[in-house]
Amino acid sequence: MSYVGPEFDPPPPHRSRRTPTIVALAALVPGALLGWVVYEAVGSPGGSGSTTGPGGAAGTSPSTDAAAEMPASAAPAASGTDDGKKPAATPSTTATSPGTATGPLAGKVVVIDPGHNPGNFRHSADINRKVDIGTGLKECDTTGTSTNSGYTEAAFTLDVAHRLRDLLQRQGATVKLTQDGDRPFGPCIDERARIGNAAHADAVVSVHADGSASGNRGFHVILPASVHAGAADTRPVVAPSRELGERIAGNFVRVTGSAPSNYVGDGTGLVTRNDLGGLNLSTVPKVFIECGNMRDGKDAALLTSGAWRQKAAQGISEGIVGFLRG
Template sequence: MSITRTRRTAAAVLAAGLLALGGCTIGDVDGAGDPVAPAASEGPAADAPDPTPGAGAPEKSTPAPAPGGAAAAPRAGTLAGRLIYLDPGHAGTPPPAEEMVTDGRGGVKQCNTTGTAADDGWPEHTFNWELAGRLRALLEDAGAEVRLTRADDVGRAPCIDERARTENDSGADAVISIHADGNGEGARGFHVSHIADPLPGNLPAESAALAGAIRDAMLEAGFTASNYLGAGGIHPRADLTGLNLSTRPKVLVEFGNMRDSADIALLRSAEGQDRLAAAVAAAVAAGIAAYLG
């Protein structure tokens, strides 16, 4: 389909940005309605970047994650012949504030954003990048080909509409957009979003099956479902460009709230990230089996 890029004046975007601070989800607002700072688009998505856990993250000791079971990663060969696209949400460098793209439903959104951050400034885009590296390694060990929508955690990255088109063109068996939310203390837990109010070209049944598999695996691994968005860890959305434009089985996972002390301890620890990645890797294998047979 042809996507027409539109631009707003910097003044209009600034006015919208003054509504609040922080937040997440692919150039959109977070669960608390907070707009986010922009990040960027430049060139096509990289097929095989090499995210390095810990790269760009400040040194900090964190409390141990909440107790829970460790999900068993999929066995070697389980995902042989499958292509998985991972979208580590946001990017390290923002684009011009006025750079806008379609939202897939007749409106526009910022090209990309840097995402939310923990109270001490540790950025969401770095969490997304680190978790993508861990998840990629597990999926490749299971035999999958894995591609990422951005090449590093420093520079500019493709706009949200470009990412969706690249994922679609690849024919991926599953697409997972990796995020963390920005809300207040006490708002805890993960939630998984699949397409709501499907558009022509979306794959709602397959996306819902993938979302359910990820939710189930995370609950079984001892993670807490969101107590402030969605129900039982599932939060369908119709306002996200990446889901609206998708023609592949696709979900967006908000792995926790970066501004809650318990959630950020989990999200920032190596052990917590390993457990999260293992749960999602197992769920991808189960989800693909559910909708591809």
């Protein structure tokens, strides 16, 4: 979730103490323990904080959007929101894709929230507009980050979202995307939350990638804090959201071989936030996942690999399936 602030200029198209604690993983991410042990046993080409996956090492760093989501000590880049919303005047263009009626997830509704929109950078005035997230006001959305070579977070999140949608539909789920690159900008973070709420989703996952400093690596899953302020009341969904996040984190480790973040989460791959509108305003179980740090060369090698993105989608999908099937 790159928390690149409104000042972020999209790059030109052709520019060229962390020892993860096994105890913490066992306690907070039961499913991740086995994958992390395997990771440590196999080793990582990137050394501490890196993992091996198709195309290279994996990891994540707080995206520029993550500046908003992570502790101040985390990433240098950006401002942020997590999920973005469109102005109320713009009709939503999201679509629902029903799964096969006979699959194990038949009757389940999953909303996938691809972070940012490829057109956001052309609409700075619109995405800079403040919206109410319960605990305060925040920008409608941000542009997202990119790799040093110009591969954007918006392109990454849509690609992973499409792969994830296909996997979940094969399980019989009905899948809705909050945006499919089919609108000029947004949606804003409050609308993204409303889309999941209106769908009565059984699970919502917001897909992002960080834009932090080089050397910050590893994925992390962001969980909603207990918030009760203004229009926000996450209390009923904190527990199920944590379960969803733990399932996703464990399966993401196992399938991708990626290590939990070496800069937030104390090696667990889990971070709790109370300043993200997409989480604060959700009335259904919802988490964010920062799949890797686009500003780190080793992570970027993974994020730009189609084979690795398929593994990322698979790991997220298996976490969702495990959560929905109990």
